[in-house]
Structure formats: structure tokens, C-alpha cells
Amino acid sequence: MSTDISSVDSASVDIVVVGSVNLDQLIEVVALPRPGETVQGGPVARLGGGKGANQAVAAARLGRSVALVGAVGTDQDSAGLRQELAAEGIDITRLAAVPGPPGQAVVLVDQQAENCIVVSPGANAAVGPPTVEAAARELAAAAVVVAQLEIPLPAVLAAARLARGTFVLNPAPAVALPPELWPLVDVLVPNRTELARLAGVPEVLDVAHAARLAAALPCPRVVVTLGAAGALVCEGAAYELIAAPPARAVDTTGAGDTFCGALAVALAEGRPLGAAARFAVRAAALSVERTGARTAMPSRAALERRTG
Secondary structure, three states: OOOOOOOOOHHHOOEEEEOOOEEEEEEEEOOOOOOOOOOOEOOOEEEEEOHHHHHHHHHHHOOOOEEEEEEEOOOHHHHHHHHHHHHOOOEOOOEEEOOOOOEEEEEEEOOOOOEEEEEEOHHHHHOOHHHHHOOHHHHHHOOEEEEOOOOOHHHHHHHHHHOOOEEEEOOOOOOOOOOOOHHHOOEEOOEHHHHHHHHOOOOOOOHHHHHHHHHHOOOOEEEEEOHHHOEEEEEOOEEEEEOOOOOOOOOOOOHHHHHHHHHHHHHHOOOOHHHHHHHHHHHHHHHOOOOOOHHHOOOHHHHHHHHO
């Protein structure tokens, strides 16, 4: 008998992602525009996105069972986003529908594979504690719960309180975190910019500086993503730089989300943080070799073929 993958027993999933679902509109440009500048771009590609949805897709493609908690709208775009996520094998039972459009993002990608992104929250702004609390059973049963900051902070705090496994927070976009959230975070995964914002400094100068900043945060385990340089794993005062393998970069848009999804997979499989970060670095490196965020995320088979 066939099973509706949008309504499977979500209490049995390995990973629950609590976060945003967006429709991305991606435009390739020769160079990213400066303030006041207009640049000509290529065709507009409409792709599923949002940090929550992207990280859920990354984890699902790498072989773990995943549920997504969040919200989309009630329009045709939202229906399409639901279908895409269900087709990835993700449980969308707890993906609420609120009147209006989904979240949307405009993504510009230049010829050096760098990007800039503008996000309109749409339905994501309606994700609050009630949305999260409806998934309390799933959150308590999951080995890993992952959240980001493209949904309101009260929803993130509710997820952290309900998680019984490892709670991973990707603080993107970076904002000041409430004091009551910090003790609930098991693993924090910022990039350089987000680490600087959380630490209250203008920028991260180098790896040693990043390690000092991470050690000063009120979180015992921090993994700083460093793009082509790999990732910095900090556990207390100890730190390790994990180099990224060589990659033919085309588009870096989804690399951070691929990393977070892959890290969740490895942690759900019981790997130590350093080994989990190595797995995630390899997945992220492979993702930059194709255009788009979700479209570039590798399957487990593709990752194993590349890494052996």
C-alpha cells in the first residue's frame, strides 16, 4: 500500500528542522551591484529556498528521516513549495498554512560565485510558539533539532525548550540572542559575519581570532563555517581547523545550509562533533559546484562517490 509522505509518523524522524520556507528568485549577474547602481542580469530562476527548508532537504538527501516545522502561504507558489518538499521525502505534517504568500528571497549571484540576498518573510513571520508546540512530540523524539533565525525568536526558543536531543542553532541572519536561549543551545553554527555580530566586534580577523571569539560565547560547542577555508570546530578552549576539499565553485548560495543539514545528519548518526564537521565540509564543498541552493545539494550516494 502506498504511503502519503506528507503525513508519515513524524514522531519517528531522526531530525526536526524548525525554520523558514521561501520561494527564491535567483538572478546571475556579472558583478554584484554597489549602492545606487543598476546592473543587468540573466533570466530569473524560481527555486524553492529558505534556510529551514534548505537544511531539511540537505539532511533528507543525505539519508536521514526529516520533519519540517514552519509555515507557507495559501497561494499557488505555496502549494508548489509543499509538493517539492514532500517529493524529497520530508514530513510536512507540521508545515502550517497562513493566509497570503510564502516567504520570498531575491538572490543575486556574480561570476565569482559570491551572492547577496534580500528576504521578505511572508508566511515565515507567522511562525510562533503555537506552531512549534504543535510538534512537541516530534521535537522530543528527534535525535537532532535544527533551527535558524529567519523565523521569529519566540518560535526558536520554544523549539529549544522542547528538544530532548541535540539542539543545533544556525544564527542566521545574526541578531542578539535572548539570555534564556543560550543555555539550551548544544551546538552553534555561525559564519564569520554572524560570529562577529554575536561577539560584538566589527569583523573576524583570522582563525585564531575566530577561536577566541567562539570560546567567549556562552555556548560550549561552536562550529564556525569559513567558506572555501572549511570550518573551525571549537569545544571550550580547544579548536580544530577542518580544511575544505578542492571544489570548482560555481555558486555558493546553498553551501551554508548544506553544511548545517549535513552536520545534523552526522550528529544524528552519533559522530563526534569534529567528525560531523568533516562530513559537513565535504557536503558543502560539493554543493558549490552547481547553481542554486536546493538544486545543488548532494545525495548521500553522490557524496560517497566523491569522497570514497
